[in-house]
Structure formats: structure tokens, C-alpha cells
Amino acid sequence: MATAVETLGKLERRITISFPLTDVRTEVEKRLKVQARTAKAPGFRPGKVPLKMVAAQYGYQIESEVLNDKVGRAFNDAANENNLRVAGFPNIVPKEEAAEGQLAFDATFEVYPEVAIGDLTAVEIETVQADVSEAEIDKTIDILRKQRVHFHTKGEAGEHGDGGEPIAANGDRVTVDFVGSIDGVEFPGGKAEGYAFVLGEGRMLPEFEAATLGLKVGEAKTFPLSFPEDYHGKDVAGKTASFTITLQKLEWAHLPEVDAEFAKSLGVADGDLAKMREDIKVNLQREVAGRVKARNKEAVMDALIKVAELEVPKTLIAQDSERLAEMTRQDMAQRGMNVKDVPFPAELFAEKAERRVRLGLILSQLVGDNNLQATPEQVKAQIEDFAQSYEDPREVLKYYYSDRRRLGEIEALVLEENVVTYVLGLSKVTTKAVAFDELMGSNAQA
Template identity: 30%
Template sequence: MKAILEKKENNKATFNFEISERNFEEALQKAYLQNRGKFNIPGFRKGKVPRKIIEMNYGVEIFYEEAINIILPNAYNDAVEELGLEPVDQPEVHIEEIEKGKPIIVKIEVAVKPEVVLGDYKSIEIEKVEYNVTDEHVEDELKSVQEMNGRIIDAGDRVVKVGDILTIDYAGYVDGAQFDGGTAEGQTLEIGSGRFIPGFEEQLVGKNKGEEVDVVVTFPEEYHAEDLKGKEATFKVTIHEIKEKELPELDDEFAKDVSEFDTIEEYKNSIREKLEEEFKNKEEVENENNLIEKVIEICEVDIPEVMIDSQLENELGEFDYRMRMQGINLEQYLQITNSTEESLKEQLRPMAEKRVRGDIILEAIGKAENIEVTEEDIDKELEKMADSYKQENKEQFIKDMRRGDLSFLETAITNQKVIELLKANAKFK
């Protein structure tokens, strides 16, 4: 096959190629064999009608479309490989000439991966991010564990204060009328949590158990319910219970209860070690991200819109997954925030574009530096994946993974090698 590139500009390639008469005839015969059972012609059993008879009755072109569908994918792939193109979208196919006994002329238009003009990526200077663990960090972590191990007890007859956990009934009114969703009984509310409308919780501070309180608040302008935005509301609140959290003493006994250590000092040291590891990982991630952002700045590339749109769908899927991990789906999130999928996509678009741009530039640097991914590299990553997914039979997991497409893994390994190269050459100030 000989493919001819007509033009390549604005990340779109136009080329044509021929499908030989012999190859097209083979495809026509395959199309006939696959479809002959669909024809009923008097004098012939179903599925036994000769191809020539079918063509005489329905026209010689009867199997053309099916034959093109059979032969075109491989022919297209061969042409793309011959021309050294990297398509990023489905092609537009135009059959320029098709006639029995002659080669088929096919014209293709397709978006292709853009070319990158690389900057001086080996002379980058960036500010180094550093995080140091302080005594305050350790104490905050310790207090967090203390909070988790607190007991909820009755607060007695005292008034409400910040941090208390109340059981309340309430009914909300706007312009003297109750509104939908503004009524509840036996509701649990922690004062200071910020769960309710701004100003609601503060007006319960200093009140007593059994007291009925009129709480007057104004709904935010960005509130999800259209009919309540910016409206003033009065909530008639009855306080049924006032409870507080009793925290354990931060002593050696506490350390024994919540950890494997015998003393509070040993436990604090273990917290410091854990935080130092976390901060180290955080530093590494942020320094790498800043390095990639700098590389993006100094390199030139024009991204096809179709690549951004494709990544945008991935970003939306990841966002939906994160929402589900928090107990709501995408549709519920859109209702709560009074937004649409399109508006959310616009928010995610800059991130999608940055990811595509970064991936393309890292790939270009990898090619410029002749970075290769070895079988050993892949095996190491598969072993890490097996450990991450807690696979008992690690060898079987790796064997199963190797049966599939591992291009995603090769890309990730290449990108990481490029990042290591960039770090080795960068000057961190």
C-alpha cells in the first residue's frame, strides 16, 4: 500500500491511499459469505444463493458497504503507520472512487497528536517546597485522636456553649409561612460545626435545655433552593438535650489504649515520624507538580480540542467517583449546588487542558531523550499494583495483567522517568 499525505496543519492530517482490486475482491467475498443467509430468491435454498445471482438481482454494489467495513480498519491502520501519524480521534472517511475491477481510493481526515516545540527543559529553576514537622503539628494530631476517643455525656443543667451536641426540633418560616424542607424533629446539631445556615448555631449559645428559641437568619444568595435565596427566615427551635464530649487525659494510659506504645512520649515520637513521612511525600508531589508546570510554560504545543474534551470526560468521571465516596452521586451534587453538568465541565476544563498539555510535553521529552520502558520496569510496577490491591497470588495477578493492554502503564513509567530526569537537571532554590 502507498499512502500519500496531502497536508498536515492545525493538528489535522489529510491523506489518501488505495485498496487494491484483489484485496477488495477478497473483502466482497467475505461480505457475501457473512450475509448470504439474509437473501430469499425463488429457486434457491436460503443461504445457498450464489453471489452472482444476488448481485444480478440487487445490483453489483450490494456488498460494497459491508466489504469496505471489513477491509478499511486494517488498511487505515497500515496507512497511519506508514505515514508516522498518531490519530487522537475517529477519522472522517471519504470513498473517492469505488468501481468493480479497479482499486478503491480512500481519503481520510483525522485529528492527530500535536508537535511540541521543546524549551530548555534541562535548565529550569524553581522554588523548592519544604514542610517541617513542628511540635504544634504533633499536638494537633494528638488532639484529633483524643477527639475521636471522647465520650458523649449529658451536660447537666448548664447553658449551651460552643462544642455542645444538641437534640432539637425546629420549624422554619418565611414571610409567616412554613417552607418545604425547613422542619425537623430530634435533629442532632454540634454547635460550631457550621452545618446550618450562618448565624443559626450562634443564636443557640447561652440557651437552656427545654427553652424555645426564635432563630432569625438570612439564606445566602448562593443557596441551592431558588425560592429561598437571600430571604430572611425565622426558625422556632426547641432544645431537648444538651450533651458534651468528655475527652480522655493525654497520659500513658491513653497511649496504651490507642496505640502499641506504653508511654505518651513514645506515642508522640511515632506521630512525628508518621508526619515526617507524610510531609516528605507532600513535598515530593508539590515539587514535581511545580516542575511540570514550569516545563509547560517553556514548551509550545497547540492542543486539539478533541483531546481536551476526552480528558474532560475522564475528569468528570473522577469527580463523580469522589462524590460517591462522600455518599452522594453527581446528579445529587448538581442539585445541591444548583449547577449543571455543563457548568461543572467548564470548571474542570482548565485542569483537563493542563493534564493533556503536561502528558504530551512529557511524552515529547521522553522521545527526545530516547527514554525506554523495559520488561523489568513493567514487572516492578505490576508488583507494586499487586501489593496495593493486596493480591494473595501475586504471580497470577501479574500474568493476568500482562494479557491485557499495558500501554497506560508504559506511559506512566515513561512520564516518571522523564520527571526524574527533569529533577536531576533542575535547580531548586
């Protein structure tokens, strides 16, 4: 039996549920008899253990199971009878006062909110677009060349030349010994032998690189170096040290020529440079399309948050905060970080969780009201699009269709795209061209 629904807040509700104690005892005795059929105890054959001994061993566990079952069933029945859409899980506690022969519990919970979405035709959304030009292709080729760089001793003639005058310059790889001291005392981490780095990449502090420039192999130089106040080494941060460096090895960087061999190294079997450029262009366009889609989806989601009115259930925020905390822990562990004793307070993720839950409720309302569910054809098309960048597209299809959870992730992605298309079709859209570098440097996330 359940009492009438009490309204405690905008979304918070309470129901008192009760049932006869005899119902619990009857069900407990019934389950104990079932348990007795297979129960084991020293000195007794299986199934011949006295019921009192079975009750002593299993009674508490079975009674807890019966109570959980009955309370859960009674709550679900009450929620259904009152047409309540329960958000999250109820908090159920025993009532101190109950009628004689009765067990009573208070179930406090939240319900899903009403979602009021404003006039989408009045919403202004700025989307972005970007193009892939020949300059971007050239820049990508330069990056690919640098990834395949190899070094030769500077000043020694070889297949690719001698690299010029044998003095350290930007772009060269130098190998140095160094030792640093503060007030005449060496400090931890201030000494190394055979340390290699490429000049001009910014791996070392500016004073260190400046002192290395112009050196020849075997030459040494002593110079002052001021550590920044925010330097990661707290013992030396903000202090000035005296360093002595000795250049032990000097190599110049040889970038591979853009020729047939280079094209083959990128997977173009016949070494055709025009095909190589076309492949690079297609890949860049795919990457640009993905970034543009992410930026535009984010703009739509921001607009929906502004135009929709709703209360967000605290229960759902708490649940999603915990989920995000656990996802972060797992991600860091997979990256090889030791997170065993690292705390991940769920409240740190509350703001992000609130946005995620809010958007989920808004999208659910839009999808239901406007029939924007993902169709099987859309899901298949999305998976096939993913598969294009893999060597064996059939394996990608198999990967998703063999797991309902993975398929659900694709369905959710398509559903979001349906919502984006729907909203952009109604709202006032302006489009801004963005530079390729700006787009690729952004980290837009939906």
C-alpha cells in the same frame, strides 16, 4: 493504492486510498461461502441454505466488514510507507468521484507534532519543603481524640465528671425543637423536632447558634434570623424569619485521655505512648512527603509547558475530553449519585484534556531522548513503598503484578518521577519552606 499525502494544516493530513471493486466482491463472495457452511434457515439443514438466501441475510454485514478491513489495511499501509505517526483515528469518508471499477475514500487525520523543548538549564523552578514538628503531632492527637469523643448529660455527675454548669456552651451537643416562620407563615424545612448539633462547629447559621448559647434544658427562645442571599434554600434566601427554639437535651463532650487505652485504640498493642507518637509522626511524614512530591511535580510540569513548543492534535484532545467525561460520570455514580440523565459534555473537559495531552507529548519526548523509562527495579520499589501502609504488603504486590493495566499505572508514575528528577537536576531550583497546615490544605495534582 494511495495518493501522495496532502498537507491541510500544521498537523492535518489527507490521503486518498482506492482499490478495485472486484477485490471487494471477490472477498465478499469468499466470506459468504464460509458463512454458508453454518448458516441456518427454516426448512433447510445447517450448511444447506442456498447462497442467495445467505447473501440476503448476511450480505450487508459482510460487505461492511470487508470494506472496513480493506480501507483500514490500505490506510495503515499508506501511513507506514510515508513514515507517518498518526494521532488518534482517521476520519474516512467515501469519495463521490472515483475511477470506473474503483472504490475511493478520503482519509483525513492528524499526525503527532514535533516537540521542541527549550534550554532546561535556564528554567527557574520553585520547590517546597515542610517538616513535621511536635506541634503537628499534638494537633493530630487532638483530632484523633475528637474523632473518639463521647457525650454525657451536662450537669449530671458521672465517671468523668459533670461537665460544669448545665447551660449550653460551645462544644456541647444540643438537641432542640424549632419552628420558623416568615410573616407569620411556617415554611418548608423550617421545623424540626429532636434536631441535634454541636455548638461551635458552624453547622447552623450564626444567629441560630447564638440564640442557643446559654439555654438550659426546657427553656425556649424566639429570635429573628436573616437568611443569606446565597442561601441554598431559594425560597427563603435573603429573607428574615422568626424562629422559636426549645432546648430538649444538653450534653457535654468528653475527649478520651491520652493514655495507654487511647494508644491501644490506635493500634499500639502495648499502649506505649512514645511508640504511638512515633507512629503518628511516621504517618504524617509519609503524608507530607506525598504532598511535597505532588507540589514539586506540578511545578516541574508547569515549567515544561512554558519551555516546550508544540502543536497539540485536536483529535487527541477530543478523545481525552471524552475519557475525562466518562471517568467523571463513573466516579459520581460510584459515590451513589444518580447521573443517568445528567449530561457530561466533553467540551467541559477540553482545557484539562489539552494540558494532559500536551504534557504527555512533552514527557514522551523527554523520556525517549534521555532514556528515562521506568525500570523493573523502580516499579517494584514504588509498589513496595505503597505497600508499607497496608497490613499485608504481599497482597499489594500481588494486586499490581496480577494485572498488566495496574502495573502500567505504576510504570507511568515512575516515569513521571524520572522526568521530575531529570528536570530538577538541570534547572535552577529554589526551595521554599511551607507551613504544615498550608501544605496539608493544598490540593496539588500532577
